[in-house]
Amino acid sequence: MKQKIQNVGHFLRWTPWQVKLSMLVMGLGQLCYGQIVKGLFYLACFGLILTYFITTGFADFIGFFTLGTNEENLWLGIPGDNSLTMLILGLFSIFILIFTVVLYVTNVKDVVYTARQAEQGKPIHKFRQTLETAADDKFHMSALTVPVVGVSIFSILPIVFMILIAFTDLGGDVVYPKLASWSFSAWKKILSLGKIGSTFVKILGWNIVWAICSTALNFIVGLGMALLLDKRNVKGSKFWRAFPILAYAIPGFISMLGFKYMFSQSGPINYCLDQAGLMRIFFLTNDASAKWWARGIGLFVNMWISAPSIMLMATGILSNIDTSLYEAASLDGASGFVQFKKITLPFVVFSTTPVLISQFVGNFNNFGIFFFLREGVISNYADYFLASDTDLLINWLYKLSVDNNYYSIGAAISLIIFLITASLSLMVYVRSAAYKQEDTFQ
Amino acid sequence: MKKTKLTPRRAADNLFTYLALIGMSVIFLFPCLWLILASLSKTGSLYDFKGFFPQEYSFQTFIDLFNDDVNGLYPYKTWFFNTLYVATCSAFFGTILVLLTGYVMSRFRFQGRNTIKKTTLVLGMFPGFMGMTAIYIIMTQLGLIDKLESLIFYYSATAPLGYMVQKGYFDSIPNTIFEAARLDGATNLQVFTKVTLPLSKSMLVYTVLTQFAWPWSDVLLPKLLLKDRNMWTVAVGLFNLPETHFARFAAGSVFIAIPIVILYFCLVKHIVNGLTAGSVKG
Numbered sequence: 164m165k166q167k168i169q170n171v172g173h174f175l176r177w178t179p180w181q182v183k184l185s186m187l188v189m190g191l192g193q194l195c196y197g198q199i200v201k202g203l204f205y206l207a208c209f210g211l212i213l214t215y216f217i218t219t220g221f222a223d224f225i226g227f228f229t230l231g232t233n234e235e236n237l238w239l240g241i242p243g244d245n246s247l248t249m250l251i252l253g254l255f256s257i258f259i260l261i262f263t264v265v266l267y268v269t270n271v272k273d274v275v276y277t278a279r280q281a282e283q284g285k286p287i288h289k290f291r292q293t294l295e296t297a298a299d300d301k302f303h304m305s306a307l308t309v310p311v312v313g314v315s316i317f318s319i320l321p322i323v324f325m326i327l328i329a330f331t332d333l334g335g336d337v338v339y340p341k342l343a344s345w346s347f348s349a350w351k352k353i354l355s356l357g358k359i360g361s362t363f364v365k366i367l368g369w370n371i372v373w374a375i376c377s378t379a380l381n382f383i384v385g386l387g388m389a390l391l392l393d394k395r396n397v398k399g400s401k402f403w404r405a406f407p408i409l410a411y412a413i414p415g416f417i418s419m420l421g422f423k424y425m426f427s428q429s430g431p432i433n434y435c436l437d438q439a440g441l442m443r444i445f446f447l448t449n450d451a452s453a454k455w456w457a458r459g460i461g462l463f464v465n466m467w468i469s470a471p472s473i474m475l476m477a478t479g480i481l482s483n484i485d486t487s488l489y490e491a492a493s494l495d496g497a498s499g500f501v502q503f504k505k506i507t508l509p510f511v512v513f514s515t516t517p518v519l520i521s522q523f524v525g526n527f528n529n530f531g532i533f534f535f536l537r538e539g540v541i542s543n544y545a546d547y548f549l550a551s552d553t554d555l556l557i558n559w560l561y562k563l564s565v566d567n568n569y570y571s572i573g574a575a576i577s578l579i580i581f582l583i584t585a586s587l588s589l590m591v592y593v594r595s596a597a598y599k600q601e602d603t604f605q
Numbered sequence: 606m607k608k609t610k611l612t613p614r615r616a617a618d619n620l621f622t623y624l625a626l627i628g629m630s631v632i633f634l635f636p637c638l639w640l641i642l643a644s645l646s647k648t649g650s651l652y653d654f655k656g657f658f659p660q661e662y663s664f665q666t667f668i669d670l671f672n673d674d675v676n677g678l679y680p681y682k683t684w685f686f687n688t689l690y691v692a693t694c695s696a697f698f699g700t701i702l703v704l705l706t707g708y709v710m711s712r713f714r715f716q717g718r719n720t721i722k723k724t725t726l727v728l729g730m731f732p733g734f735m736g737m738t739a740i741y742i743i744m745t746q747l748g749l750i751d752k753l754e755s756l757i758f759y760y761s762a763t764a765p766l767g768y769m770v771q772k773g774y775f776d777s778i779p780n781t782i783f784e785a786a787r788l789d790g791a792t793n794l795q796v797f798t799k800v801t802l803p804l805s806k807s808m809l810v811y812t813v814l815t816q817f818a819w820p821w822s823d824v825l826l827p828k829l830l831l832k833d834r835n836m837w838t839v840a841v842g843l844f845n846l847p848e849t850h851f852a853r854f855a856a857g858s859v860f861i862a863i864p865i866v867i868l869y870f871c872l873v874k875h876i877v878n879g880l881t882a883g884s885v886k887g
Binding site for chain 2: 247248251252295298299300302303304306307309310311313314316317318319320321322324325328388391392394396397403405406407408409410411412413414415416417418420421422424425427429430431434435438467471475528530535557560561564565570573574577580581584585588592
């Protein structure tokens with residue numbers, strides 16, 4: 164610690180006045196060294212940031228902690244604070260603060276570099292040279308600036324925002340003009356025995372069953388198709404393969420909406436049942452009898468959409484099996500079935516394990532199927548809270564936070580989904596050799 | 606090769622195999638065929654269909670799709686050009702950003718690289734639309750609600766998150782090529798534009814097309830950000846068609862699905878590679 168203070172003291176004594184100027188006001192030192200464009204750039208950033216914090220940024224920053232203090236008063240005509248907006252603007256001000264620190268550090272580093280150049284009597288970089296460095300030695304930094312800023316604003320900021328929301332009481336009754344505060348109420352509601360808690364348990368149970376069944380079904384069908392097309396007596400396998408690829412290529416939402424029409428109350432299947440003198444069936448309708456029909460149709464439609472991709476993958480894997488293994492096995496008198504059991508299956512299972520897990524994660528979070536097949540269905544008859552009996556956690560999350568403004572409960576569920584997804588994905592990375600050996604490969 | 610004799614066992618095997626193949630083809634082809642024929646039906650409503658296939662055929666639905674917007678309710682032509690605009694712009698910006706990210710992550714070793722790698726991995730594990738409420742508020746603050754630019758911003762800005770496929774491709778280009786170019790005095794920017802890009806034409810095509818195809822099938826985000834019917838994209842429009850306009854739905858779907866299907870058939874090899882390499886997001 165003492166060493167550090169001494170170092171700082173030494174640094175301050177050594178530095179020429181330009182560096183100190185830059186430490187005070189970004190860009191001034193660069194200007195004094197004659198680096199006009201760069202200096203003006205830093206100065207402009209400094210000015211903008213300062214104006215931002217003086218006008219709104221500082222208030223936003225405070226608002227992040229209070230989540231609003233003025234409640235709307237219609238009698239006096241005072242507009243109230245909107246906790247939701249305040250939270251995100253406050254978060255934004257924190258992001259700007261971090262950005263300011265980063266910019267400040269680069270500014271000081273830059274002027275110190277210039278000071279060293281000047282001290283050693285080397286020519287000071289002109290703006291052209293600065294640009295050249297940006298395109299060459301610092302190419303990775305220049306190239307990644309826009310992606311990093313974009314992802315920060317449109318992906319990281321929203322996700323951090325939702326994580327924070329899980330620890331407030333926003334949503335439900337607490338929406339504008341009411342003020343929110345920091346609390347654990349959402350977690351208590353989910354983990355308690357109330358309606359929300361029981362809905363959560365029911366949906367989680369079905370979600371796990373769904374993920375296992377749909378992954379297994381897709382794999383069995385996909386692998387089966389790949390093996391079928393790989394059979395030696397199949398002629399024109401390219402022609403046959405085109406049909407599953409066709410299903411795979413159609414945008415998913417079109418297929419799902421198409422199936423919704425097909426199974427709809429007045430759709431062709433029910434018409435045929437009617438003509439055959441049978442009762443119409445509530446396939447996807449909001450009715451207690453539709454529960455298992457809809458779940459079954461969901462499994463089928465998901466298979467129809469996803470199994471072809473498993474088939475394509477399995478075909479690639481099958482073509483990598485060493486054929487001499489089969490020859491040796493035939494010489495030893497192994498039958499076709501034994502060969503399949505002892506060679507093909509272990510090989511395919513071994514090479515697809517990482518994909519299997521990521522497929523499981525994908526199916527666990529399969530939003531589309533029940534969103535498109537049963538949009539807006541809420542099973543009140545089965546005591547679900549703003550969900551249908553086919554909904555997965557992710558569908559419930561959508562209905563809660565986008566359709567019905569139950570922000571904090573939705574956010575808490577997102578976090579639970581994240582925990583499940585993350586622990587499953589971690590298994591993939593631990594198991595996948597490619598990740599470990601990435602650097603040795605090159 | 607010796608020609609094998611057709612024993613009864615073999616014949617049964619053949620029969621079984623081809624029955625299975627035909628069954629598979631019917632399952633996958635039938636719904637597509639059903640939609641295509643429905644788009645050619647003369648009557649529009651699902652209630653008028655007697656069974657699966659229409660009674661009379663005509664091209665009228667396709668003509669109506671573009672010329673008759675049912676009193677401004679279903680302006681497919683506007684939706685189509687909206688989506689085309691969004692898709693073109695976000696394909697342009699998104700491709701540049703994702704290629705740059707993939708290239709830098711593949712070729713450079715720098716401070717913070719591992720942080721970026723881990724952050725993107727973690728971000729991929731959150732439910733996709735978890736932040737949609739926040740996106741909505743951000744877009745409101747930026748005054749971009751009901752503007753197509755909001756979609757372009759979002760699609761382009763989040764495109765770099767899927768950089769793994771591009772990185773995998775750049776990883777496979779031998780390092781010696783880059784080293785030779787560097788020895789010849791090329792700057793890193795020149796190496797990227799003059800050496801890497803010409804070598805990566807197929808990856809470039811793949812990236813542009815996948816970026817271009819996404820806005821055509823995304824429903825959630827445009828549904829949230831675009832409230833005005835005239836601002837909708839095709840996917841939102843089709844999503845909101847009622848059963849009485851079933852033929853219109855079929856025609857609208859077929860019209861955008863055909864180019865996408867052709868595209869997939871051309872790209873099937875790349876997509877298989879992407880499936881196995883980039884199977885991170887599930």
